Structures are given as structure tokens and as C-alpha cells.
Amino acid sequence: MILAPMQGLTELLFRRVYERLFPGVFSYAISPFISLTKGNLRHATEKIDDVLPENNVGSMSVVPQILGNEPEEFIALGNRLYDVGYEEVNWNIGCPMRRITAKHRGSGILPYPDEIKRTLDVVLPMLKPALSVKMRIGLKDASEMLTVVDILNQYPLKNVTIHPRLGRQQYAGIPDLDTFNVAYNTIHHPLIYNGDINTSKDYEIIVTRFPNIADVMVGRGIFYNPCFPLLINGKEINVVEENKRLLRDLLNEIYGAMPTNEARIRKTKEYWSLMWRGVGVTELQAKDILRSTTIEQIQSKLEHVISQ
Template identity: 35%
Template sequence: MKLYQAPLEGITGYIYRNALFKVFGGPDKYFMPFISPYEKRIITEKEIKQLCPENNRDTKAIPQILTTDSKGFTELTDRLNSEYGYEEFNINFGCPSGTVVSKGRGAGTLADTDLLERFLDEIMSRSRYKISVKTRIGLHNKNEFQAILAIYNKYSLEELIVHPRIGDEKYKGLPHMDVYREACNNSKNLLVYNGDIDTKEAYESFVTENYPNTIAVMIGRGMLKDPAVFREIKGGNGYSAEELKEFLTIIREAYTSDFSGETPVLQKMKEIWSYMGPALIEKGEIDPRLVKNIIKSKKISEYKIYEKEIIREIV
């Protein structure tokens, strides 16, 4: 079973991926947060930074595209191929955010199976690249999945990554494992499971269930809570305080040279702590007040003091 890093918009850019790889060793495959083609400009400066080979040497990641515009998809993938050498792309049919869904994109595309099929027909007939899909199991109802899967079955995908929730559920409730089992039994494409695997134990209990056709498990929030999770699953140690310090320092310094001003750096670091902090509290490793302090800090100097205090408490 392979391990994949889930795309997490705003967090798992090249800075996070490189720090993860350097300190903890990475997963088998990384997926980039989504980008979308637009008529006026195909790629922004910010996106170039994320995509250029210099920033992706150790952590070659698959670009993810969010669109239902087949022409835009083709132009964008051709450009990413000719300028940066990418030969594999992932399509996002999972994003549940209101602004994305209302435009019929992400999980929104799943509610319109004609659009889904037309888009895939158009891009799959033209594309020279390996194409994978990351999907939810429907927008409003899990029964939508049968028709959606029948469409995916028409194409030869590199892999089909399934997050077995419907769009309306966002991240609430439990993944619908009955629907994932249905995918395993009926998919013509190889599958990757994604959803709520956030510890080695959760991974092991998933594997014991013997889901056929599944070649990999993709982990997102589990990695944000515990950046050593891939290493632990592979039989290695959990993270040490020293490693955590190194990981956070690399990220903070890279953001500091990437952004102008403290505010965006602080915001990014707080986002990481919004996952890691509660996980450490749950394990009983740190005083909840320390996380509150770090989330409330207004300056990097203040943030650093609280980060140091937290790391001192970790054994």
C-alpha cells in the first residue's frame, strides 16, 4: 500500500512539502493544492513559484486542476508540460466550498453528470498525459455515486482517489465506507482511499478491512496534526521535540522570505497550529493555554516565545 499526501489549499505548498520531506521523510506521492485556468491569464506568479522544478526537486508533486472548462484544462496542462515538464495531472471533483460548488466546479460538478461526462470526454480524448481524479461520492446524496462511478469507468484514469463523503457534508460525520466498498467492487480504475486516516492505528485498521483494488491511502489532516505520520506508518518513530522545532523553523523562515510583512507569516503558522495544537492537547502533551496563546499572538516575536514554550513541554 502506498502513502499519498493530500492537497491542502493554503498549507501544503512547496514550503510545507519540502520541510516535511527534509525533517520526517515524505509519502510516496504528493498532490498540489488546486489551481484553475482563467481566460485572461493562465498561470500567476504565485502559482509559478509553486510549480517550478527548482522548488520541487525532492518532492515532485502532481498538479491538481479545478475546472470544467475543457479548453482551459488543455491549455493549462500543455503549458505545465512544456514549461515545467509535468506529465501527470489530477482533477478536483471534491472541493465542497460554497463558492466553488455554486459555479458547478469541484463537488458541484458531481450534481451534473452530463457536464461531468462531457468534460471528461473532451479532455480524455485530447490529453496526452496521465490523468487522475480526486472525487467525493456525490453532492447531496450518497446514492449519486453509482451514476458517477459509471462515468469514471468509461475512462482509463491513472487512479481514482475517493473521499467517501458527499459535498454537503463538508468534513462532518464519518466517511461512507459502504460506498467506498461499492467503489472497490465496481471501479475499473485503481483506487486511492482518502478520509479520516489520521494515525498509524487508523491506517492499520483500514488495511485490515481488505478493500480490493486499493493501491494507496491519501492523508491530509492527519499529517497536519502529526507531521511524522507517514514515517510512523512505515514503522518509524514519532516526532521528537527537536524535529518539530526544525520543521517549524524551516517553514517560518521560508515564509518570512516569501512574504512581505509579518502578518501573512503569522497567519500561516497559526493555521498549522490550529491542527497540531488540538492534537497535542488531546494526547495530554501540552497545556491548552499554550495553544490559545500561540493562536492569539500578534507578532512573530510573541509567536516564537509561545512556540518555544510548547516545544519545551513535548517529551
């Protein structure tokens, strides 16, 4: 199982805490994307720090993800990552955010197969690490996927992850498993499934229908119920208690890592807005905690939940 990239969530801090509490659940994580910037790599420092091997000691392994299509910058960043120890980088052609797709980045490139081809033609011969790809099935229409898969089939790639939604859907609707099935039958690369695996049952449905997929990637589900992967093998665990354990460690790490109370509150709320579901509270209680305005208030309310 692979941990999906999620900006602001599956960063180093979370990956380290998760690996400490539930070692070995994930074979690796894809990092939240690092954006290419024209002629300048400096702004990516914070993102690069997130994936530097020396900072990731005790964390799960990670494959850095790149967002953008500018070949020169792509090669420079990819090779820089190789030089610090990464043998694989992942190309994000799935991000649905409008300000990104408008620039033909993320899923915004999917209706333009020539641009995908041009990028791969220039980048791959010069790129030192292997390349994997994470994509959606299209920006506006699922028919985009087949053309893209045909192109990807012509290049040496480590693997391809498909989240079977359209970019313009954002997260609405349900994953289009029939379209995923078309990719399953036509792609030459190891194929990874991603989308709405939130329970052990969801996992079983996917691996039963698609027995030859190389792996599955899990995103939001790991925040809704952090220990759900442990249930896949029928292990008997106290789910709420395990999730509380993770939440407590995560809150401690946030407190230690964030420079100001404002930042601590913001980060705590980011995680809590997903993680309340796994620790036995009602939505009303969760919302009350989200209305906290001081660090003392949010900490004492969360401490109350955790020690209940």
C-alpha cells in the same frame, strides 16, 4: 502514501520542509488546486510557481491539480504543465466550498454526470499529460457516486481518489466506508482512499478492509501529528520531539519566505491551528498563542513551546 492537496498548507514551503525531515514518507503530493480562469492563465502564476519543477528541487514529487470544467482552459493549462515536465495532472471534482460548487465546480459537478462526460470527451483527446481524478461520493446524495464511477470507467484515467463524504457535509460526520466499498467493487481504475487517516491505527483499518486499494492519501492527519506515518512500521520514535523539529524548521521557512510580519503571523497561525496537537500543548495554550498580535510575541511563545 500520498500527501493530500490542502490550500495554504501543503504548498511548496511545507512539502520541502517535510521531505527534508522525513524523506520518502510520501511517494508524491497532489498540489493545492489551480483554478481555471476563462481565456486567461495569468492569475495562476503564483500557483504555477508552486509546482514548477525547478522550484520543487529538494521537495517531494508533485502532481498539479486543476479545478474547473472549461475544456479549452483545462487543455491549455494541462498542456502547459506537461510542457514544464508533468506527465500527470489531477482533476478536482471533490471540493465542497459553496462558492465553488455553485458553479458546478469541485463536488458541484457530481450531480451532473453529463457535464463530467462532456468535459472528459473534449479534454482527454487533447490533453498531453495523463489524468487522475479526486472526488467525493456526491454533492447531496451518495447515489451520485455510482453514476460518476460508471462514467469514469469509460475513460482512460491514471487513478481515482475517493474521499467518502458528501460535498454538503463539508467535514462533518465520519467517512462512509460502505459507499467507498461500492466504488471499491465497481471501479476499473486504481483506487486511492482519502479521509480521516490521522493515526497508524486508522491507516491499518483502511488497508485491512480494502487490501486492493492502490494507495491512501493523507491530509489533516499530517498536521495533527506530522510523524505518524513513521509509526506504521512500528518504528520507535519520540513523537513530540520529532514534531517539534518539523515545526521549528517550518517556522524558520515561513519567516524567510514571507514578505511582511503580517503575512508571517497569518501563515504561522494557519499551521499552528492544526499543528499544536502534535507538540504536547493544551488547547488553552494553543489558543493563547493564536491570540498573539506581533511577530515577537508569537515567536517567543512558540520558541518556548519548542524548547520545553
